[in-house]
Each structure stands twice: as structure tokens, then as C-alpha cells.
Amino acid sequence: MLLLGFWGVSLNAHSSFFVFNLSNPLANIFFQLYFMSSMDRKICPDCLSNYKRSTLGKRNRKLGVSWGSGQWVEWVYHTEKTRKCLKHHTQGLVDGAKRRAVKINASPAWSNKSKIKQVYLERLEKTTQELIAYEVDHIVPLRGKNVCGLHNEFNLQIISATENRKKSNKF
Numbered sequence: 001m002l003l004l005g006f007w008g009v010s011l012n013a014h015s016s017f018f019v020f021n022l023s024n025p026l027a028n029i030f031f032q033l034y035f036m037s038s039m040d041r042k043i044c045p046d047c048l049s050n051y052k053r054s055t056l057g058k059r060n061r062k063l064g065v066s067w068g069s070g071q072w073v074e075w076v077y078h079t080e081k082t083r084k085c086l087k088h089h090t091q092g093l094v095d096g097a098k099r100r101a102v103k104i105n106a107s108p109a110w111s112n113k114s115k116i117k118q119v120y121l122e123r124l125e126k127t128t129q130e131l132i133a134y135e136v137d138h139i140v141p142l143r144g145k146n147v148c149g150l151h152n153e154f155n156l157q158i159i160s161a162t163e164n165r166k167k168s169n170k171f
């Protein structure tokens with residue numbers, strides 16, 4: 001499918017769009033249409049670096065197999081406006097929330113990591129199923145005026161983005 005010859009040419013499929021010049025004009029048209037349809041698709045940088053570090057990736061690199069050929073279908077995750085795939089995007093949200101909570105000492109040692117992540121995965125599922133933007137919200141805000149909540153599984157809830165905006169206006 002992707003016929004890029006070497007590594008790191010570009011992460012975007014469409015930059016290879018003009019490279020194609022197949023002798024069969026029909027095949028040429030097919031390829032050009034294919035790449036036009038995938039112009040807004042991106043490869044998740046985390047997935048790509050995982051692949052490059054994997055045994056398969058290293059072996060393929062030695063053999064000179066282009067990085068897109070075998071894995072392409074799995075890498076075209078979504079057309080959403082996230083830089084990463086949904087899996088790694090969610091992981092980014094989990095890590096970001098944790099980092100912000102640690103910064104202000106709101107992350108107790110006893111909070112359950114896997115349960116917190118579960119909430120974020122649920123949020124992803126709800127968002128993709130209902131096509132409404134849901135967000136993970138701290139019931140008692142971490143930086144409230146009078147009270148300060150904690151970053152743990154009991155203080156998390158999934159609400160829609162609009163509700164969340166309304167709420168943050170109140171506090």
C-alpha cells in the first residue's frame with residue numbers, strides 16, 4: 001500500500017501523493033484517489049515509535065520494508081482532531097491529569113491508578129458511541145475556592161463538555 005522507500009520521510013500520507021507515477025494509468029488513478037481519501041488521516045507518533053522499537057519493526061527496517069506496508073490499516077485510527085490515536089490520546093489525558101494533580105499535592109498515594117484509567121476509558125467509549133464530547137471531571141474541584149478535592153477514583157465523574165463549562169463558570 002504505502003510505498004515510501006525509507007524511514008521518516010513523512011508521517012502524512014498525502015505528501016507522497018505526488019510521488020506516484022505508475023505505468024498503468026488506471027492504477028495511477030486508483031492510488032491517487034486512495035491518497036486523496038486519506039489526506040486527513042495521520043499516524044499516531046506513539047504507535048509509530050512503538051512499531052519502530054518492536055522486533056517486527058526492526059526486522060522490517062533491516063529488510064528495507066517500508067514502515068507503512070504491513071501496519072497501515074491499524075495505524076489509520078481516526079479522523080478526529082487528536083494528534084495521537086484514541087488509545088494514546090486517552091493515555092495522554094490520564095498522564096496529564098496525574099501530573100497536574102501531583103503538582104498541587106492533590107494526588108494521594110492510595111488512589112487507584114487502574115480505576116482512574118478505567119474512568120478515562122469509559123469516557124472514550126461514551127464519546128465514540130454517542131458522538132458527544134464527554135470529559136472527565138473532578139466532582140470537588142482540585143483548585144476550588146473553599147475546598148480542594150483529590151485526584152482519585154471517587155472524585156471523578158464523566159460529564160459532557162457543555163456541562164463541564166457551565167460548572168467551571170460557577171466555581
Ligand SMILES: [Zn+2]
Pocket residue numbers: 044045046047048084085086087088
Ligand atoms: Zn497510538
